[in-house]
Amino acid sequence: MSEPVDWLPDGTPYSPRFGDRYHSENGGLDQARRVFLNGCGLPAAWAGQPQWRILETGFGFGLNFLVTWAAWRADPARPTLLHFVSTEAWPVSAADLLRATSFHPELAPLAEALHRQWWGLLPGVHRLRFDEGRVLLTLYVGDTQAMLRQQNLVVDSIYLDGFSPQRNPESWDLHTLKAVARCCRRGTQLATWTIARAVRDALAQCGFEVTRVPGVPPKRDNLHATYNPRWEPRTTRQPAVAPEPALPGPCIVIGGGIAGAATAASLARRGWHVTVLDQAPEPAAGASALPAGVFAPHVSPDDSVLSRLSRSGIRTTLEQAHWLLSEGVDWAHCGVLEHRTDGTPGLSPDWGQGPGAAWSEPAPPASLAAAQLPPDATACWHHQAGWVRPARLARALLGHPGIQWQGNCAVAQLRRVETPVADGPPAAPVWQALDAQGQLLAEAPTVVIAAGAGSPGLLQHRWPLQPVRGQVSWGEHAAPAAPLLPFIPFPANGSGNLVPRFPLGDSPQGDQGWVMGSTFERDVQALPPSAADIQAAHATNWAKLQGLLPGIAPQLEPLFVGALQPSASSPPAGAPPALHTWAAVRCTAPDRLPIVGPVDPAHLPGLWVSTAMGARGLTLALLCGELLAARLQGEPLPIDARLAKALGTERLA
Secondary structure, eight states: OOBOOEEOTTSOEEETTTTEESSOTTOSHHIIIIIIIGGGTTTGGGTTOSEEEEEEEOOTTSHHHHHHHHHHHHOTTOOSEEEEEEEESSOBOHHHHHHHHTTOGGGHHHHHHHHHTOOOOOSEEEEEEETTTTEEEEEEESOHHHHHHHSOOOEEEEEEOSSOTTTOGGGTSHHHHHHHHTTEEEEEEEEESOOOHHHHHHHHHTTEEEEEEEOOTTOSEEEEEEEOOSSOOOOOSOOSSOOOOOOSOEEEEEOOSHHHHHHHHHHHHTTOEEEEEOSSSSSSOSGGGOSOEEEOOOOOTTOOHHHHHHHHHHHHHHHHHHHHOOBTTTEEOOOEEEEOTTOOOOSOTTOTTSGGGGTEEEOOHHHHHHTTOOTTOOEEEESSOEEEOHHHHHHHHTTSTTEEEEOSOOOOEEEEEOOOOSSSSOOOOEEEEEOTTOOEEEEESEEEEOOGGGHHHHTTTOSOOEEEEEEEEEEEOSOTTSOSSOOOSSOEEESEEEEEEEESSSOTTSOEEEEEEOOOEETOOOSSOOHHHHHHHHHHHHHHHHHHOTTTGGGGHHHHHHHTSTTOOOOOTTSOOOOEEEEEEEEEOTTSSOEEEESOTTTSTTEEEEEOOTTOHHHHHHHHHHHHHHHHHTOOOSSOHHHHHHHBGGGGO
């Protein structure tokens, strides 16, 4: 449940839990601007920087975030990227969030954008994106001290906020401030409205130089502090050999599918100049050429690593699809019905009335009826899910002006060399991408391998990646007035998945297709598949469809039966359209999770990877692109540090 809020007669929000107002009597706007933004020397301090990282303790109604975002927008010298990280143990409801900011009409457009993303805030780390990914809000939902100790975070400014030390002493005690100090670099600026002696002493003990400054009425004084300890601070918990954060520059991405396109787009938004190399003439020629696919969260009663990752991935996919794609043509945020054919409920038992219900819940009767499943079927309804045409998404991601596409470039080898310079010191080493004849295709200090099934060879088979061929069965609807399938307004997944209707062209009213799949043929790489392989794939997909949607499967039975005949031939005139096939090879890691990070920072500096998406590229690839960019640049991570570790290359060392 959301945190309850009382509203005082003057319109000020009040917390029954802490017996305190959420902000000062002047409405909080002056406090946000003068105490926190200006108190940290902003916007002047961030001028011309590639990124700026702010940590706030206590998000509340987000007024400090909105004021900082507005200042960033108004500043012609703003950093390319604004990171705002905030802790919040008790998120308020979306309605209360919007009501609290309605007193400041100049912030209304930003508040409404925040309100639209204020859903599903389960305990953990949530990344919300604004201004097409240039303003990144990372919410740590949980206790401030515990959350900061669990994450690897370095920031440039700190807004030390929250309910008063008398009302909520745990947010201001020495242990919490030590956790805050662990997130600082030498020179990090801190601002707060309280001058409580205990807070001043604790900040000094943690390595801050503390000064009083004139306050914002009704307070006479506020505090400024600079992190400048007399000792050498311990670094955050990083792998034994961690790459130094990189500044934007030239980069090569190998692979033009979803993984490569997502990585290229994440880097280009940060100011990198990205060259994408692919052996095909056009983007998305491999596994991302799937006619249409499903994106949906994974659920498990224990909320496993994959379940948590999938939610972060879905939020990322939804946000970027809204920026880039045409809904109803390229994709649809229509929800997905998951038929749990094994009979297990899947959902966490405590999700019913909390933020988890915004993600998934037991399937309602209307959804079961639309899918022609019995009322007692075990099924989940995923609100944050839908279908997408992957090639359209890949091409849209690659449309950023900072990305250069180079097709017909099959990379056979990577070579690290030092480029000689006639005068002056030697240049930094660069990576060269070479073709099979040894010809140079491109060079840059940083390379990202995102080639899917082509990754193992470029990585010289350093990890045991497994190829998995997948085949889908798909067809065309005969006519809008006489579709092959009854009208189902959403996809279904479980054992395989069905997208019952998607456009084949550029109009939602044009020709429509459907797709069912996929097979999982491990250690099989042959393309194109043989006639016998295609028949076997149709048989597998037909069996999956009968288990997934037994009431709807008979509508497609004539197509599958015809395709499974030993001498299947073209259908006679007037017969339903033929059953088509599509096949590609993906790759997976031994633990079935993607691999994202530096390949070997000690011996192969500048070489990174984002691969092994398996069958979950539509759910996870865009998140992996953001994670790689964050690690490369030393940014706050878009997911919990433990989840990032589960995806990291270090786990395979």
